[in-house]
Amino acid sequence: MAAEQEAVSNKRVILSNYVTGFPKESDMKITSGSIKLKVAEGSKDTVLLKNLYLSCDPYMRWRMSKLDRPSFVDSFHPGEPINGYGVAKVLDSTHPKYAKDDLVWGSTGWEEYSLVTAPQLLIKIQHTDVPLSYYTGILGMPGVTAYAGLYEVCSPKKGEYVYVSAASGAVGQLVGQFAKLAGCYVVGSAGSKEKMLDAVLLNMRLRGRIAVCGMISQYNLEKPEGVHNLEQLIGKRIRLEGFLAGDYYHLYPKFLELVIPAIREGKMVYVEDIAEGLENAPAALVGLFTGRNVGKQLVAVA
């Protein structure tokens, strides 16, 4: 099919330079490349994706910096497309696990089409009666973060009090709902200028657990703000624990068993903030750090 092998244009979001301080739209630029919509003959285990939705996540800020010490993420490369979580359709595949027209979510590029040579980072989407965009949020990494942070790291008991910071964000809005499902009382806050963690420590109860998946207010500071009330940990026997969703993907089937029916039955709701078009992706990403979004920020590519 000669037509399929003709190159088409491929709009991309490129990191212009390493970022210090708050990221600006001008730290990224939109460029146009070209791509053949077919995996080249002889390329093993390669998948060609048409990206449908791209996820704007706070951890991406770390990748925009030149990281000078080992971290759980790598820096983006200036001059190359940003990458992150997304939802995509398989256009072509030489990997036995993926076939044309499969829908997947996972690691992809900020561009119209991505050639993925590590498709083991893609999860096949089984349930398509829910909005596909949900796989960047409630059914994707933020969903697993909320689920694992609450149920696995904090092990809540019925009747306990759960406080959620950044409660209107991609993860926060889910923690509150999971806590309700567990029979807990929920208090949340969002967009506060207070030293959140210090205030939380003063108000924690005995043997409280704090799961830490991110510290969005700190990512753009040359030096993070100090936390002054850690003494509270001792007398109250508080546990403060960092975690990453990536350590809990083995629970994804169990997670879906809980969440898919809850969505279908309206027991869980999810607020999204969808920017239309790759052109608007840089503004959407930058907006995370000024708190412009209400709910999960994502980009609809098409």
Place this chain on the structure above:
Amino acid sequence: MAAEQEAVSNKRVILSNYVTGFPKESDMKITSGSIKLKVAEGSKDTVLLKNLYLSCDPYMRWRMSKLDRPSFVDSFHPGEPINGYGVAKVLDSTHPKYAKDDLVWGSTGWEEYSLVTAPQLLIKIQHTDVPLSYYTGILGMPGVTAYAGLYEVCSPKKGEYVYVSAASGAVGQLVGQFAKLAGCYVVGSAGSKEKMLDAVLLNMRLRGRIAVCGMISQYNLEKPEGVHNLEQLIGKRIRLEGFLAGDYYHLYPKFLELVIPAIREGKMVYVEDIAEGLENAPAALVGLFTGRNVGKQLVAVA
């Protein structure tokens, strides 16, 4: 026995005033009262102690402040004797569990003789072939703190690395030895002026555990110093957990089974810094916070 009912003098260390900032010797004063060396007839469950050793512990600094919010300890009362952990001999008792000449350790007053009306806080000493002063340290609260913090809170595995801050203190010198017994590699530091915890966070390994039993460098500050590197918790999945020895006294028999033979066989050693006489107790307590002591600071009363 008429002689027994004559009052004898009872030297005491009184808190003069609530303390702010670094405690000074002049925040305490030595006074002399009098006491009859017999529990008054009709006093139920009361024990009269002759104090032998008094323990100087960093947490006592909290009790010298006027605490304006609930805490796991109460403030001392100006004008009254300080109290804390000590080793004592029972002179008289109306409590069925304690008899004359029993040796005990636990909560007592900073004075020559104490009338204790809550003797349930006293533990009877069974092993007297080791120095009695050890029951303020390796065989007392600091010992249980080191044991519980390492074995119960951190659950070390053979071959792991253990870092001990304040490694020359009452607790720190034991953590290193317990870690060795568990087959771990040990690194320690003491007396550093660096922002200890921030440096530790940068150097922690993946899935490291930090047990926090105290923050001696912070107790005298109007506002504790900030900890800036808590972001490290996330990528490294670090757990930071506060705990109190008091939650682990049910393990004391098991603890003794490990430690008593280790002392007898010379497998564990313990460095003490003993001030002689109640007159020197205020200086000994104050010295904790300037790092004057090497090893466990205590006071020999007699």
